[in-house]
Amino acid sequence: MPRVTEAYKEERRAAILEGALHCFAEKGYAATTIDDIVRHLGISKGAIYNYFSSKEDIYAQIMDSRMNRLVESLRAGDEETASSAAKLRMLVQRMTGQAIEDLRRLLSFHLEYSLYASRHDELKRSIEKHDNAAIAFVAELIAEGKRSGEFRAEVDERLAASMFWALRDGIALDVLSHGGQEEYAQLMRGMEDMLFRYLQG
Amino acid sequence: MPRVTEAYKEERRAAILEGALHCFAEKGYAATTIDDIVRHLGISKGAIYNYFSSKEDIYAQIMDSRMNRLVESLRAGDEETASSAAKLRMLVQRMTGQAIEDLRRLLSFHLEYSLYASRHDELKRSIEKHDNAAIAFVAELIAEGKRSGEFRAEVDERLAASMFWALRDGIALDVLSHGGQEEYAQLMRGMEDMLFRYLQG
């Protein structure tokens, strides 16, 4: 008979993940100390270790939870009625509408994590899994478009989907260094334009 | 060993930079210790501090020297006779030809540095300068193509140049996580295709 409910624990876990994400996004993984996180959350240092086994564990779990939500949200926007092209366009536009500040913070987190994971095999696998899900989602959209004749039959949907994400990630990376909201929006419109010319010929 | 020539010192400096780059690319900046670098180079710890003032100084100087060489090499491939489209195609193909292993190592270095610099204002400025040089180079190529009628008059050359690099960086980032030489080459061919459809309409 546990003292605390499962729900309470789950809430606590999520709060720590959120607080840690805030710190990691702000200062970077290596520069963030457990003390930073603990201070930010107003909890004790020990508490963290009741929920996570290490700093790296927190890192990985943040990413995992974010990725799951990302794929969910991808699906969520999926209106039944719309054409494939419309869906894809909507996806780009939802991205375009994101506040640059959120983007910057989150993106730098994602980028750093990818880098980090690329040097740690265990993490690499989970990244790959999630990335594949994201690619598959877009690839499926494109495949639909091909079937409905909206997109050229010659495009390789997996390749195109990979390029979709590469473009998005590259733009985000760019914006990280320079550029504000307007420049980001402009690049995203450029991406939309380029992408549809490619898909539609 | 004093009364050394300037050339000797410059060589030494370059060797340290190279050794450090090797280590940073391998393990990441934060995870690389001065001892790692020193061990890799077979020199003493103190020696490093005769040439650089801190670990971060080394980091910044590696990037600076790499960026300078990148822009130079961009210019170097510039054949006089070729058309703009041919030059641009050549540029993409030179990138496509790169060994994935080199790319992976170098790219992860670049990415990590961009991330790091985005949180350190002094470094940020130098990154921006170099990035602008790279963008300007491609933008000029595209502008030439517009003038010669090879490219659509409507494309904004700066935007297109930005997207050129975003695409390239995004692909590299992708390849960092998964994919090998073949997947990289395929993505780069996709990039070429997408890019020219966009530029040529």
Add this chain to the structure above:
Amino acid sequence: MPRVTEAYKEERRAAILEGALHCFAEKGYAATTIDDIVRHLGISKGAIYNYFSSKEDIYAQIMDSRMNRLVESLRAGDEETASSAAKLRMLVQRMTGQAIEDLRRLLSFHLEYSLYASRHDELKRSIEKHDNAAIAFVAELIAEGKRSGEFRAEVDERLAASMFWALRDGIALDVLSHGGQEEYAQLMRGMEDMLFRYLQG
């Protein structure tokens, strides 16, 4: 071990201060390493940094606490009934009675600290404050003696008080280099003699 009482922490802080004083007095500030202190106290290196922010912080806080206690102890010996001359004589005699070994250790600490502080403005101010308190205490004694007619009306009490401490410090400095208990006692008796001849004419 958390949820410790304030008293426990205060005790710990005091113990570190004491241990550090021991080491600084023995080997000097610069020659004493944090490892020396830690070894002497049988605690871990990190523990020190839970209580103090740096080696210099420890140094300054030792001095502060010693100075506070010194001024307190000066006041503590202050018998109500005695005449001013008797009080002053008592003060000198209490100093004379000190064990030379204690004196040597403590004095070399004080001297070194004064030297150190004289080159560090923040510390300088606190030294001055404490020194002034010590001078003011003796000056008040002398002023009382002047009022009661025990001391010459012409003596400037602040000047005389400064010389009181100069003499004491000078003697201690001397004893640091040579001399043992007997020589110290002799010098202090000489100080008493010289001082009272000066005050009483």
Add this chain to the structure above:
Amino acid sequence: MPRVTEAYKEERRAAILEGALHCFAEKGYAATTIDDIVRHLGISKGAIYNYFSSKEDIYAQIMDSRMNRLVESLRAGDEETASSAAKLRMLVQRMTGQAIEDLRRLLSFHLEYSLYASRHDELKRSIEKHDNAAIAFVAELIAEGKRSGEFRAEVDERLAASMFWALRDGIALDVLSHGGQEEYAQLMRGMEDMLFRYLQG
């Protein structure tokens, strides 16, 4: 047949001593690096080690040379005609006349050296020798005064001489922390007054 004359070498040695004294007085022994000295003098690091075996060796030789000159200068002021009391008064007044800035720098050097030497037996012996010479010089003056009836017969000349220097050192120490030229002069006049009252009853 040496390449350079003895005189040249002696000059060089002296210059290094002087430069090192400047640095030690400014920043303190521990805080002064060989690089500081070398930079101040505009010579090479190796050069120093042609003349001295270590940083400590320099330290000790500075003190040695200063002490020798001090005792010489004490004797130099010794006018034949004057009475003992006049000679002693003159000695105090010469000290009083010193520029506070010189004093501060030099005194902090002396003090620090005494402290340092008190923890290093080899150096301690040489300090004692020099201190004894200084005490003996003043003691002899006082003894003369006793013989000529200028000073009280009861004073112990060695004790009085020790107190003379203690007072002077104590005043200098005081001035190190606070006080400027005027305060110093006032204290020195106080010392003169106190001293003569003691010697003459």
Add this chain to the structure above:
DNA sequence: GATGAATGAGTGTTCATTCAT
């Protein structure tokens, strides 16, 4: 004799993790 690059033991400090309370 002069030079100054090289050396590497040594320093103060940090920080993820543990565990007694």
Add this chain to the structure above:
DNA sequence: TATGAATGAACACTCATTCAT
């Protein structure tokens, strides 16, 4: 479970000294 003081390996950096030129 929560706490936060304790731990100690690890780190970037310093600096007296050496020695090839």
